[in-house]
Amino acid sequence: VFSTKGYDRTFLTAALKALPESDKMELIFHKCALDIDSADLTKGSGAVCVFVNDNVGKDVVQKLHDNGVEAILLRCAGFNNVCLTQAETCGMFVANVPSYSPEAVAEFALSLLQTLNRNTHRAYNRVREGNFNLEGLLGRTINGKTVGVIGTGRIGVAFARIMSGFGCKILAYDPFQSSEFEKYGEYLTLEELLPQCDFVSLHCPLMDSTRQIINKNTLKLMKRGAMLVNTSRGALIDTDQVIKSLKDRTLGGLALDVYEGEGELFYNDHSDDIIQDDQLMRLMTFPNVIVCGHQAFFTEEALGEIADATLENAGDYVKG
Numbered sequence: 001v002f003s004t005k006g007y008d009r010t011f012l013t014a015a016l017k018a019l020p021e022s023d024k025m026e027l028i029f030h031k032c033a034l035d036i037d038s039a040d041l042t043k044g045s046g047a048v049c050v051f052v053n054d055n056v057g058k059d060v061v062q063k064l065h066d067n068g069v070e071a072i073l074l075r076c077a078g079f080n081n082v083c084l085t086q087a088e089t090c091g092m093f094v095a096n097v098p099s100y101s102p103e104a105v106a107e108f109a110l111s112l113l114q115t116l117n118r119n120t121h122r123a124y125n126r127v128r129e130g131n132f133n134l135e136g137l138l139g140r141t142i143n144g145k146t147v148g149v150i151g152t153g154r155i156g157v158a159f160a161r162i163m164s165g166f167g168c169k170i171l172a173y174d175p176f177q178s179s180e181f182e183k184y185g186e187y188l189t190l191e192e193l194l195p196q197c198d199f200v201s202l203h204c205p206l207m208d209s210t211r212q213i214i215n216k217n218t219l220k221l222m223k224r225g226a227m228l229v230n231t232s233r234g235a236l237i238d239t240d241q242v243i244k245s246l247k248d249r250t251l252g253g254l255a256l257d258v259y260e261g262e263g264e265l266f267y268n269d270h271s272d273d274i275i276q277d278d279q280l281m282r283l284m285t286f287p288n289v290i291v292c293g294h295q296a297f298f299t300e301e302a303l304g305e306i307a308d309a310t311l312e313n314a315g316d317y318v319k320g
């Protein structure tokens with residue numbers, strides 16, 4: 001099991017105990033990421049368990065196969081870091097965790113939106129210094145505002161449901177429309193949606209068609225002072241252009257759980273190190289910006305679901 005933190009060990013160990021096939025399995029934890037250099041740690045293992053940051057490209061898959069590994073178990077939804085073609089050529093079993101607590105991510109999008117909108121992050125810092133001044137902390141009531149949801153899959157629908165409970169008008173853009181979303185709002189084109197929304201939240205996957213979906217042109221379409229929340233993938237946003245829009249105050253605020261450069265920053269073995277990243281530091285100079293380190297999924301419930309599903313996949317592999 002690669003790229004493991006303490007919490008991975010806790011939840012995966014508990015999930016293993018609950019599995020009927022547990023006597024046929026042993027988990028070996030590695031803190032390091034899987035790559036061509038660490039791939040030899042898999043010798044003697046039937047399966048590897050990996051996360052979003054692990055490199056399971058063509059050469060690594062081949063090396064795993066040469067080492068006798070038969071299964072690649074992802075403890076995440078995305079599998080763009082795995083060369084599926086090579087895995088197929090090698091006859092390897094690949095399994096992911098397609099869904100885990102969409103509410104965890106949707107609720108975090110709401111908490112980012114609330115924090116940004118009411119300046120709670122700034123109030124917290126002030127009060128820590130003994131300052132109870134409200135100057136500059138004026139927020140807006142969310143009730144009655146228009147919320148744009150880009151991507152209405154599992155998380156987007158959960159977010160739409162939450163925001164409709166706040167009495168918001170919900171608009172969405174998704175090339176594949178779902179009847180589940182239509183309980184909460186209406187679909188528009190992106191061009192129609194952006195000028196109308198006070199808050200925009202991104203819930204689509206990162207693909208060629210969505211990379212920098214928030215760019216110079218789409219930022220121009222957004223309502224002046226609108227706030228943008230991104231809990232999906234950093235590269236959905238052209239960060240340099242967003243910084244320009246924050247600077248000229250056309251964008252009213254930005255809350256990110258995901259950041260373009262996060263791969264190198266957050267999933268290393270030195271996650272307590274102080275990180276130097278000029279663009280991130282630039283973002284953090286704006287009082288109306290919040291950045292978190294990809295924690296939207298990080299609830300006890302979601303980690304439990306991920307561990308259970310990963311071990312069920314491991315059980316399927318063991319059962320053949």
Ligand code: NAD
Nearest residue numbers: 151152153154155156173174176203204205231232296297
């Ligand atoms: P999902 O597959 O259920 O839904 C994605 C939706 O995006 C689909 O309805 C799809 O039609 C839509 N979509 C595709 N192309 C689009 C486009 N061009 N414009 C608008 N919508 C488009 O996925 P999900 O489970 O709801 O997850 C959404 C994303 O959330 C994931 O792809 C992942 O990047 C992110 N995520 C983040 C965290 C976190 O901790 N921050 C955790 C889990 C997932």
